[in-house]
Structures are given as structure tokens and as C-alpha cells.
Amino acid sequence: MKKGNLIFSLTLEGIGILVIVESYGLGLQTLTNPGPGLFPFLLGILLCALSLSPFITSLKDLIKINRIKKDQVVEPQANIIELVAVIACLIGYFLLLNILGFLIDTFLFLFGLFLIGSPRNVLYVAILSAAVDALAYLVFKILLQVQFPSGFTNIG
Amino acid sequence: MDFWSNTIFGFQQVLQPINLLYCFMGVTLGTLVGVLPGIGPVATMSMLLPLTLRASPLPSIIMLAGVYYGAQYGGSTTSILVNIPGEASSVVTCIDGYQMARKGRAGPALGIAALGSFIGGTFSVIALVFLVLPLSKVAIRLGPAEYFAIVTMGLTLVLYLSTRSLLKGAIMAILGLILSCMGTDIISGKIRFTQGLTMFYEGIDIASMVMGLFGISEVLINLEKAEERTIFKERVKNLLPNLQDWKRAAFPITRGTILGFFLGLIPGGGAILSSFLSYAVEKKVSKHREEFGKGAIEGVAGPETANNAAVGGAFIPLFALGIPSNVVMAILLATFMLHGVAPGPDFIAKNPELFWGIIASMYLGNIMLLILNLPLIGIWVKILEIPYKILFPLILLF
Numbered sequence: 001m002k003k004g005n006l007i008f009s010l011t012l013e014g015i016g017i018l019v020i021v022e023s024y025g026l027g028l029q030t031l032t033n034p035g036p037g038l039f040p041f042l043l044g045i046l047l048c049a050l051s052l053s054p055f056i057t058s059l060k061d062l063i064k065i066n067r068i069k070k071d072q073v074v075e076p077q078a079n080i081i082e083l084v085a086v087i088a089c090l091i092g093y094f095l096l097l098n099i100l101g102f103l104i105d106t107f108l109f110l111f112g113l114f115l116i117g118s119p120r121n122v123l124y125v126a127i128l129s130a131a132v133d134a135l136a137y138l139v140f141k142i143l144l145q146v147q148f149p150s151g152f153t154n155i156g
Numbered sequence: 157m158d159f160w161s162n163t164i165f166g167f168q169q170v171l172q173p174i175n176l177l178y179c180f181m182g183v184t185l186g187t188l189v190g191v192l193p194g195i196g197p198v199a200t201m202s203m204l205l206p207l208t209l210r211a212s213p214l215p216s217i218i219m220l221a222g223v224y225y226g227a228q229y230g231g232s233t234t235s236i237l238v239n240i241p242g243e244a245s246s247v248v249t250c251i252d253g254y255q256m257a258r259k260g261r262a263g264p265a266l267g268i269a270a271l272g273s274f275i276g277g278t279f280s281v282i283a284l285v286f287l288v289l290p291l292s293k294v295a296i297r298l299g300p301a302e303y304f305a306i307v308t309m310g311l312t313l314v315l316y317l318s319t320r321s322l323l324k325g326a327i328m329a330i331l332g333l334i335l336s337c338m339g340t341d342i343i344s345g346k347i348r349f350t351q352g353l354t355m356f357y358e359g360i361d362i363a364s365m366v367m368g369l370f371g372i373s374e375v376l377i378n379l380e381k382a383e384e385r386t387i388f389k390e391r392v393k394n395l396l397p398n399l400q401d402w403k404r405a406a407f408p409i410t411r412g413t414i415l416g417f418f419l420g421l422i423p424g425g426g427a428i429l430s431s432f433l434s435y436a437v438e439k440k441v442s443k444h445r446e447e448f449g450k451g452a453i454e455g456v457a458g459p460e461t462a463n464n465a466a467v468g469g470a471f472i473p474l475f476a477l478g479i480p481s482n483v484v485m486a487i488l489l490a491t492f493m494l495h496g497v498a499p500g501p502d503f504i505a506k507n508p509e510l511f512w513g514i515i516a517s518m519y520l521g522n523i524m525l526l527i528l529n530l531p532l533i534g535i536w537v538k539i540l541e542i543p544y545k546i547l548f549p550l551i552l553l554f
Contacts, residue, residue: 012327019334019349026346036341036348040334047330053323079380086379090372090552110549117545128546136553 006062009055012047019044085116101151102141107133159285166512169214170520175513178215179222183521186226187528190242191234191536195551197227197243199374201487202366203554205494213495214510218517220491224484225277225467225518228427229525232269232460233536236262245427245463248435252448252455259451263394268405268453269460270529271397274522276413276461280468281518283417284475288504291476295501310479313423335360362490370483375548395530397453405457408438412461419462420469423481427463427470434462468518474499475511 019040026037093109100108110129118125140146169175189200201220208216231243236253249269256265298306314329315322338349339359350356397405412434419430438458439448448455473479478500480486492499497507504511529536 012331015331015334022349026348034343036344036346040337040348043330043334043337047327047334050323050327050330054327082379083376086376086548086552106553110553113549113552114546117543117549132550132553 003058003062005054005058009051009058012051013055016044016048016051019047082116086113089113089116097151098149099151101153102148103133103137104151104153106136162508162512163285163516165508166514166516167520169509169513170218170516175215175218175517176520178211178219179517179521180524182219182222183226183229183524184528185219186223186228187230187525187536188539189223190227190230190232190246191539192242192542192547195378195547196374197224198483198487199371199551200227201484202369202371203551205366205487205491206364208491209494213492213497214513216491216495217488217510217514218521220488221471221514221518222521224488225464225521226525226528228277228464228467229270229273229529230536231463232273232456233266233529233533234540236265236269236456237537238540243427243463245431245466246460247428248431248459249456251435252450252452255449255451256453256456261451264397264401264453265456266533267395267530268397268401268457270395270526272405272409272412272457272461273464273529274526275409276416276463276465277467277522277525278519279413280417280420280465281515281522284468284471285515288472288475291472292501292504295476296505298501306477306479316423362494366487366490370487372552375551378544379548395533401453404444404453408434408442408454408458409461411437411441412458413465416462416465417469420466421472421481423473423479426482426484427466430462430466431459434458475503476501478503 023037023039023041023044026040027035028038028041029035031038089109089112092112093105096108097105099105107129110132111125114125114128115122141148170179185200185204186197189195189197200223204220204223208219211219227243228245231241231246232249232253234240234242235246235249236257239250239254241247241250253265253269256262311329314332315325334349336359338356339347340357341348347357355361412430415434415437416427416430419433420426422429435455435458438452438454439445442448442452442454444452444454470481470485473481474485474489478489478498480489489499497503497510
């Protein structure tokens with residue numbers, strides 16, 4: 001968690017600096033006649049200032065832990081691979097939707113997600129994915145008449 | 157127009173077939189997500205939000221509100237039968253509800269939970285009408301200074317609601333304010349922080365943001381948790397509590413209604429706090445204190461009534477002042493805004509059909525829920541047997 005806190009606060013510091021730089025470029029003007037950059041500029045400074053405290057605390061803690069004994073630090077790695085796989089499926093679904101079209105892309109998306117849940121039963125997963133894909137097509141496309149990308153197959 | 161003519165006007169709105177359908181869909185989905193541990197009303201509402209864009213505001217709000225109060229009903233089923241709370245607000249119901257089920261009294265436990273929820277939910281809607289109208293009349297006189305104070309209060313609430321770390325709460329509030337600066341500056345017309353992407357010219361799309369923050373994140377959080385369920389296998393019978401049960405549950409239901417309603421008004425209070433407090437009160441005042449933790453019906457009736465009564469209370473700050481008192485209300489506020497409606501002091505005057513339609517839908521929704529949760533309890537018990545590994549892809553897709 002200490003490492004996570006460190007990365008988190010460092011990211012926030014980075015965002016804060018980016019906001020400060022970009023808002024300065026937008027123009028600050030004065031407090032009585034504020035420019036478009038003034039409010040985000042002040043917010044950027046606040047973000048940097050507030051993120052400094054968790055950054056220093058987690059850095060100190062991390063150094064202390066490393067000094068005591070490295071192998072005592074047990075990070076809870078709860079289902080991290082599953083989580084990464086789900087996020088990858090979501091990103092892949094979004095990126096491939098226009099290329100593959102709704103039907104194929106949804107099938108692959110579901111196949112991937114169901115496979116995460118039951119990795120051994122590939123045939124069952126494929127049938128289940130196809131059935132849910134067909135149901136989703138029926139509900140969204142036929143009943144609700146939502147327009148989906150048809151992709152290279154021109155179906156959808 | 158007085159209360160009765162307004163209520164009849166509301167029913168005229170909600171009895172239109174499309175509104176009835178959305179109300180039914182909302183309460184059914186609400187019960188479903190309430191029953192299923194691992195997905196709550198927040199995630200469901202945020203995922204349904206983009207779908208409401210095609211509908212008009214009244215059915216959209218009716219459906220999303222139905223999901224919220226429907227989930228409070230459904231949450232008790234899992235607590236009583238599986239000893240896993242379907243909703244955070246049903247955590248305390250596990251204590252005595254599950255013990256009642258183990259003693260062969262699952263039916264009366266489920267029955268009193270549904271009937272108490274109905275009484276609490278219906279009373280809170282009536283109280284909501286009587287409180288929101290005078291409050292709106294006061295709020296209509298508010299000027300810029302008062303609005304600034306309300307916004308400041310809203311930001312202060314973000315800090316107040318940060319349960320773990322005040323500093324992290326403040327950081328997130330600032331990050332939120334920075335994100336709200338994205339898009340076209342309304343004073344100068346300059347484009348800020350869009351990185352040349354035209355889709356950000358009008359700021360971040362609220363539906364996508366809500367879906368990502370509350371919907372997908374909840375699914376990912378639940379994937380991290382190990383899943384263990386032991387479902388109560390015996391047939392659920394005698395759903396209607398007997399006279400002795402009613403005698404013991406009458407005062408807890410009354411106290412739960414009052415307590416839940418007023419705690420619902422408090423920002424951050426809502427259904428969870430009211431159910432816990434109701435349990436604590438009942439344990440303190442009960443003549444059967446020794447039975448608490450071993451299957452006391454008061455321990456089910458009080459909290460289950462309180463968490464439903466809190467729903468009506470939570471709507472008051474939203475309707476009268478435009479302030480969401482919890483995440484669910486924030487999603488409803490987002491839905492209103494997506495449809496070009498601004499809740500606040502002049503909301504009722506400008507949109508009487510919306511306000512009275514929503515109120516009428518709540519009366520009707522509570523009756524629908526009573527039917528869904530008593531005679532149809534067997535269906536929900538069956539659904540409980542579906543593993544989360546099968547459910548989460550469906551949740552993400554739909």
C-alpha cells in the first residue's frame with residue numbers, strides 16, 4: 001500500500017504541475033479581473049501542496065520498511081491478474097468496436113470476461129458468450145434500435 | 157393546487173403506460189441488484205444513466221429512483237437467507253434475520269422486512285411532500301451570496317463525508333474542481349485542458365464519468381473480494397407475520413420510520429446510518445434484549461423500515477435546494493441535468509408534472525415492491541444461486 005500511495009501522490013503532483021503550467025499559459029490576469037487560467041492555476045497549486053504530505057509520508061514509510069526487513073513486506077495481491085485482464089478487455093472492446101463491429105467485438109469481449117471466471121471450460125464459455133451476444137443484439141439493436149458500428153463484416 | 161389535487165395530478169402522469177413500465181423496470185432491477193451481493197444501486201443507476209438519454213425526464217427519474225428504493229427492499233432477502241448483506245444498509249439485518257431463518261422463521265423475517273419497508277417507504281414519501289414544499293418557498297428567496305454559501309457547504313460536505321482520510325478527501329475535491337474546468341470557459345470563451353480533443357469542448361460527459369466512477373469501479377472492487385455463499389435451502393413459508401410478531405414489530409416500525417426519515421435528510425446519513433442506529437435503539441429499548449443476535453424480530457423490523465424511510469428524506473435536499481445528500485442523489489442530479497432540468501428552489505414551480513409524477517411513482521413503486529418481494533420471493537432466492545463470475549460480464553455489457 002505504501003508503494004501505491006507513493007505512486008498515487010506522485011501522479012497527483014504531476015497533474016498539479018501540468019495544470020499550473022497550462023493555466024499559466026491561458027492567462028491569469030488579476031484577482032478582481034480573473035483570466036481563464038486563474039482558478040485552475042490556484043487549484044493546481046493547492047493540489048501540489050496537498051499531495052506533498054502523502055508523498056513525503058509514504059516515502060518515509062517505504063524507506064523505513066525497506067530498512068527493517070525487505071521480506072517482511074507482504075503486499076496484498078488480490079486477484080490483480082484478473083483485474084488487469086478485465087480492464088484490458090474493456091479497453092480492447094472500446095478500441096476494436098469500430099473495426100470488428102458490435103456482434104463480433106461483443107462476442108470476443110464476453111468470451112474474454114467469461115474465460116476469466118471459468119478458464120477451463122472453453123466450449124461452455126464460447127456458447128454462453130454467443131447466446132448473451134445474440135440477446136444483447138436483440139435487445140439493443142432490434143428492440144431499442146440503437147445504432148452500432150457494423151465493422152468490416154457490415155453486420156450490426 | 158392543494159395536496160390532493162397535486163397527488164391526483166401526479167398519478168395522472170405516472171399512470172401513463174410508459175411511466176408505469178419504467179417504474180416497474182426500476183423497482184424490479186432495484187430488487188434484483190438489492191438481492192445480488194456485489195452490485196448495488198449506485199453502479200446500476202450509473203450504468204443505466206446513458207440509456208435514459210433516449211427517454212424523457214419523468215420516466216428516466218422514475219426508473220432510477222425505483223432502482224434506489226427497490227434495492228433497499230431486495231437487500232434484506234440476502235441478509236436473511238444467505239447472511240450476506242445485499243446492500244450496505246442491510247448489514248444489521250443479517251444479525252437477527254439470519255438467526256430467524258435458521259430457526260425456521262425465514263418467512264416472517266422476510267415478511268416483516270417487506271411490510272416494514274413498505275410502511276417506512278410510503279410514510280417517508282408523504283412526509284417528503286409536506287416538508288419539501290415549505291422548504292422550496294424559503295429557498296426561492298435565495299440570492300448569489302446564499303448560493304455561494306450552498307456551494308461552499310457542498311464542498312465542505314465532501315470533506316465531511318471522507319471517512320478515512322480528510323486530506324485525501326480534500327485532494328479529490330480539488331481534482332474534481334480541476335476536471336470541472338475542462339472545456340469552454342463560460343466567461344472568456346477560451347478552451348481549457350482539452351488537449352485538442354473536441355469531445356471535451358463541453359466538459360467531461362457526465363454519463364461516462366458517473367459510469368466509470370461508480371459502475372465499472374464497483375464491479376472491479378467486487379472482483380477483488382473472495383466469494384463465499386451458503387444459501388438457505390429450506391422452502392420459505394408463512395410470509396405473513398402472526399399477531400405476536402406484529403405486536404413486537406409495531407413500535408420498531410414506527411420508530412424506524414421516524415428515525416430513518418430524519419436521518420435521510422442529513423447529508424451522508426441516509427439508509428446505512430439509519431439502519432444501524434435503528435438497530436441500536438431497538439436493542440436498547442426492547443423488552444426482549446436477550447433475544448437480540450439470536451433472532452429477534454425487532455432487529456429486522458426496525459432497521460429494514462428505517463433504511464426505506466431514509467430514501468424519502470434524502471430526496472428533500474435535492475428537490476428543495478438542488479443539493480445531493482449522497483452518491484445516489486448525485487446520480488439523480490446528473491440525470492436531471494442531462495435532461496436540462498435543474499432541481500432547486502424553483503424546481504416544483506417550473507416542473508410540477510415531474511415532481512408530482514415522481515412522488516406518485518414512489519407510492520406506486522412501494523406497492524409494486526411489496527408484491528415483488530412477498531409472493532415472488534422464490535424467484536429472488538433462485539437468482540441468488542448465480543455466481544458472480546457469470547454475473548459480472550453481463551453487468552459490464554448491459
